[in-house]
């Protein structure tokens with residue numbers, strides 16, 4: 001299984017790069033938190049970065065075996081999370097088993113990820129939201145390319161319609177705080 005840390009967004013709402021951001025109550029930044037949680041479950045972890053944060057992330061993971069920083073692949077760069085997932089599938093000529101985690105879920109635990117890892121084709125659901133950027137499925141670059149060529153860049157459509165992923169329900173919503181904005185903590189507690 002290949003872990004994918006989605007870290008190639010623009011973080012406009014957050015106001016600074018979410019992957020490089022270190023929460024006041026954490027010892028490492030969000031990218032490291034995600035890599036550290038995926039690593040025990042995955043053979044390899046790909047950090048899907050953008051052109052701005054690639055230099056810092058490449059330096060950060062230079063000594064980490066089984067971690068590689070990748071950037072979006074043409075012609076589907078910077079069109080949302082599916083751009084990063086497409087880039088991850090481009091690393092292999094074969095169907096790839098992907099455990100995907102957005103970098104802006106700092107409190108998602110290894111336990112949550114292992115539940116996802118143990119189900120084929122699934123994504124996380126909490127009572128208040130569906131979390132399509134926390135998902136596990138096997139796909140190929142051809143399947144993804146054909147979908148993106150339809151001009152649909154919605155991760156939800158790909159996950160539910162193409163991959164036919166099932167939601168896995170988790171009750172502990174506090175683990176799924178999504179740091180899209182600096183106020184995320186306020187809403188969480």
Ligand SMILES: Nc1nc2c(ncn2[C@@H]2O[C@H](COP(=O)(O)OP(=O)(O)OP(=O)(O)O)[C@@H](O)[C@H]2O)c(=O)[nH]1
Pocket residue numbers: 006007008009010011012013014018048049050072077078079080081082083084085101102103104133180
């Ligand atoms: N590789 C890659 N990842 C992306 C892209 N857009 C978003 N992501 C990642 O997908 C996850 C969900 O993205 P969003 O939170 O919806 O978007 P964002 O760009 O991070 O933030 P906003 O600019 O505030 O919308 C985050 O972990 C992003 O880093 C993209 O074009 N390429």
